Amino acid sequence: MSESDGFEDLVGRLSSLPGIGRKTALRLAFHLLGHRELAADLASAIGNAVETIHRCESCRNLTEEQLCEICRDSGRRERICVVETPADLRSIEEAGLFRGRYFVLHGLLAPLDGIGPSDLGVDLLRSRIEEGGIEEIILALDSTAEGDATAVYLSRALESAGVLVTRLARGLPPGAAVEFADSLTLTEAFQGRRKV
Numbered sequence: 751m752s753e754s755d756g757f758e759d760l761v762g763r764l765s766s767l768p769g770i771g772r773k774t775a776l777r778l779a780f781h782l783l784g785h786r787e788l789a790a791d792l793a794s795a796i797g798n799a800v801e802t803i804h805r806c807e808s809c810r811n812l813t814e815e816q817l818c819e820i821c822r823d824s825g826r827r828e829r830i831c832v833v834e835t836p837a838d839l840r841s842i843e844e845a846g847l848f849r850g851r852y853f854v855l856h857g858l859l860a861p862l863d864g865i866g867p868s869d870l871g872v873d874l875l876r877s878r879i880e881e882g883g884i885e886e887i888i889l890a891l892d893s894t895a896e897g898d899a900t901a902v903y904l905s906r907a908l909e910s911a912g913v914l915v916t917r918l919a920r921g922l923p924p925g926a927a928v929e930f931a932d933s934l935t936l937t938e939a940f941q942g943r944r945k946v
């Protein structure tokens with residue numbers, strides 16, 4: 751390993767993060783190397799988070815407990831909102847427009863990338879429905895080709911479970927991401943949801 755391999759390794763890993771291009775990765779790497787205490791604290795915070803935070807056994811939201819806070823709230827039942835990522839869940843929670851439970855797919859169907867139904871936890875979602883008491887499954891997925899394909903797949907896969915499956919209205923413009931939608935758009939999308 752040459753002297754600069756460690757630096758290139760760091761830059762490469764930083765630029766693999768979402769939203770971080772090589773230029774930003776370089777800036778972050780130089781900043782971290784210039785602030786060693788911060789770098790060490792960050793490294794240990796990441797290690798600690800990875801060690802202690804895992805998926806909720808019921809909804810696959812991120813939690814330090816067996817069940818996340820939302821699943822432990824007995825007032826939140828009857829509806830399950832299906833989202834792609836924990837970031838989507840957070841956006842919907844912060845908009846304060848939904849008082850049910852969630853299910854986090856951690857991805858969308860992408861057969862070419864090898865992401866299939868088992869990666870999305872579809873069996874777990876189905877068993878949640880089969881436990882009973884669920885009236886509606888709301889698919890809050892991005893308005894993208896993968897979001898559409900996943901919504902179609904889920905509505906068919908859940909058909910036999912005898913539950914109403916709806917999808918957010920097109921208040922969410924084509925190509926829009928749930929995570930970045932403002933709360934007014936999300937509210938309209940929730941109110942205008944329709945059966946799929």
Ligand SMILES: [Zn+2]
Nearest residue numbers: 806809818821
């Ligand atoms: Zn949960």
